[in-house]
Amino acid sequence: MSLLLDLFTIVAVSGGLFFFLAGTVGLLRFPDTLTRLHALTKADNLGLGLIVLGLLPQCPDIVSALKLVAIWALVQLGGATASQLIAEFARRGGGER
């Protein structure tokens, strides 16, 4: 049983890493702020979700598992707000440099 869980963890975490990589490539390749923002938020949220999912079976007890999920939720909240603010700033023509 634990072998299955370890296998699941490896697959999920590596999937997450792949999405992070995709997000970073998107950040470097895309032309303007809004598309970069799009790439970043989508890939990173999905990447982090997969990593947290992958780590859940490794948690010693339910409390630390819940802490992991809480961390994931907070990063979602923070990330979404930050990207909204940057998008509004970009749409208002800020950050032309």
Added chain:
Amino acid sequence: MTPATLYGLCAAALVAIGLFGLILHPSPLRKVISFNLVGSGTFLFFGVAARRGAVAGFLGDPVPQAMVITGIVVAFAATALAVALLLRMLESGAPTVDGPPEQPDDLSP
């Protein structure tokens, strides 16, 4: 080459880079940032001493770790005071103290 020694060398490099900025940058805000860099390097030296002193079942020697926490607090207070002083210096275009400061050239509306 233990991790502690590696981070010690990184600390030495941080101090050198920060000192370079502290001496050369004419703008006070950049000097404050460079001071924080040198501070981070200095705290890493305490961290290396703490990691090497990890005995008696502790993950690290708690005494230098406590000193680093005190040092970080003092460094933050120093940065906040320096930045407030810098903003007030640039705002106080007018030498008179009593009236509200009129806007000099390089302060955003």
Added chain:
Amino acid sequence: MMPYATTPGGWMLVLALMLPVVGMLGIFALGLRHAERIAHATLLAGLAVALAIAVEVGRSGQAVTYLIGGWRPPLGIALQADGLSAVLMVMTSVILCSVGVFARGSFSSPPDGAEVRRPFVFWTLLLGLWSALNTVWLAQDLFSLFVALELLTFSAVPLVCLDGSRDTLRAALRYLLFALAGSVFYLMGTGLIYGAYGTMDIASLHQVARADWATSVALGLMIVGLMAKAALFPLHLWLPPAHAGAPAAASAVLSALVVKAPFILILRLWFDVAPQPLPAAAGAMLAGLGAASILFCSIMALRQARLKLMIAYSTVAQVGYLFLVFPLVMGSAAEMPWDSVGWTGGVLQLVSHAFAKAAMFLAAGLIAEALGHDRIADLGGAAKGVPVTVAAFALAGLSLMGLPPAGGFISKLMLLTAAVETANWWIAATILAGGILAATYVFRVVGSALAQPRAGLVMKAVPLNRELAVLTLALIAVALGFLPLQPLDYLGIGRGGMP
């Protein structure tokens, strides 16, 4: 291994530290209405505590020690008042009390009880500065001394830009940047010392210090950092505009006391922490910078048009005298460094300069209040308007120049004899040249103050009690001149445990 044990009078050391902090927090929490009462009560109580500690040190013949929380170093922190610290604490409290009396005039809270910025900030920072100074004199732990140095910087910098004009703000920012750079260098040295010895306590370091590469790099960094904070010659650029820009009461405390704290730390590192004997070249280098300070900054003082800027430059010069002590004491024949003439001469120079410089800055403040400006060229009529202040300025100048019977004379003579004994002729020459330069810039001011006033010069009256506060400081500076001309054994108390 540790000579520390809490001695009977030890609790007074804690009082000396905590009294100003409690006073400052009281003023902060209760507002300005009570500020002056709290400040004066704290100043008087602190003076009593400092005198009691000095008496206890003299009576018991050994250092008064206190282990904070009952924990023995190297785990805990020890406070210790040896002869030197007791003298410094009494000096600090006497100067702060007279500055308190002087400042009552310029920093009084308005009668309607409304809270105003300048007096509130002045009284809180003055008490904060005092607790920092007492910690520097007493703490035996290198990291606690770092926190004390930061406490000192945080109290002193806002005092410099208290009047809020643009150039004092620029001077305060430059002072803060220099002080922070010095503190971070000092902290780096402490980090390396902890990495090498695993303790921060001065007494234990004294017994285990090895003359290896790590220790010399650490002590080198710490001393360079402290030199920046003590405004020694190449790193003195921040001091004159900062001390001249501050209000009179603040610049008196800055020049007389705040600049001395880093020097005392260098003295402690040099003679208590460093493995003895230290290379003579290092001592000569420090003395060389000190001599450069004396000559260069005395000449700069001569060329100043404003009185307060001239006094600030003379501060840097007189601090240069202190750094001459290192080669004189190391080369002396006396078996213990503190039995040598140079050590007593250096400490006496520090104390007499503190009283003389405080009196000078306060006198300059009163002259500026009376005449409305402090341009040296036309101080004419000051002697008629504020005679007691000009007399105090002259007496303080006497001590600065090193003319008998002032304290400065005794200290410079002791330094001179030490220089002759240890055949450091260039130091002897510097001391004499410094004295002559000091004489020229003091007489220039006194001469122009005695000149005939311009026609129709109207002068503001200055209350007598403020002038008397300045006069007492000047008289103390002169009274120091009646000390005997051989090493004071009081200064050697409590240092026996450190061979």
Added chain:
Amino acid sequence: MSLAVDLVMVLLILTAAVWTILARDRRDAVIAFIVLGLLLSLVWMRLLAVDVALTEAAVGGGATGLVLLRACARLLPVEADGALPGLRLQVAVGVLCAVVGACLAAVILSPPEPAPSLAPAVAAHMEDVGLKNPVTVVLLAYRALDTLLEKVVLVLGLIGVWALAPDLFWGGRPASLRAAVPSGTLTFLARVLPPIGVLIGIYLVWNGADHPGGTFQGGTVLAAMWLLVMMADLGDPPETRALRLRRLVAVGPALFIAVGLAGFGMADGFLSYPPGYAKPIIVAVEVALALSIAVILGLMVAGPAAKEPDQ
């Protein structure tokens, strides 16, 4: 293999540091510094110093970054503000810094054997204090004087920041922290996050006695939540003359000193705790300190008074 991770971390840090110094525009320098702050908190995790990692993340990346960003926002972008003086000077200063760095590296590369440590001494006396987190035991028991003086440094820093207000504005409210253009998203965040943040802050303070955490880390999180509320214009910065605010700032250090002085009577000296009662006293002092730190940090970021006190 783990050394490779550290090597990558060191390379990342040095690039961020060089970028901070050589960035042409100050905003880029501040952003690079914030990145550096977060990387450093990872380094502290690698050095197995969890309390310090929390502090570095809270301050290095968070509070200091916020102060510097607000400074950038209030200073018009001067072009190429990061321009360095002449090349010859750069080379000279570069050599000097390289020498300092080399001396430090040489010291690091010759560590003393066995590495000196006070850990056994800390372990030996920990049961007298009754707490299980060694760093908190050192901060609040063995070296309690340092922690007390550090809080006094914070209060003096606040007085120093307030002293920069013009005489006319003394006692008034600091400049408003709200963004130039109000944004609905920020208001949403400022309504959802603070309750969670306050809970996390209290958890950090409460947990600090036995596990990593502590007064300063918890206080910084509480201050961040207060600043977030003020930034979203849901609350104005308080009047600096309000006595309630002043007593909130002074309550932490004052209680710490009172407990310390009480040590004369109840225990064997200043800042020592009666045996058996050490833990409840220390936790009480920690709660008061965290409150004061949260208020002081928030006020220091808000800055000096910028408008006349309300009549």
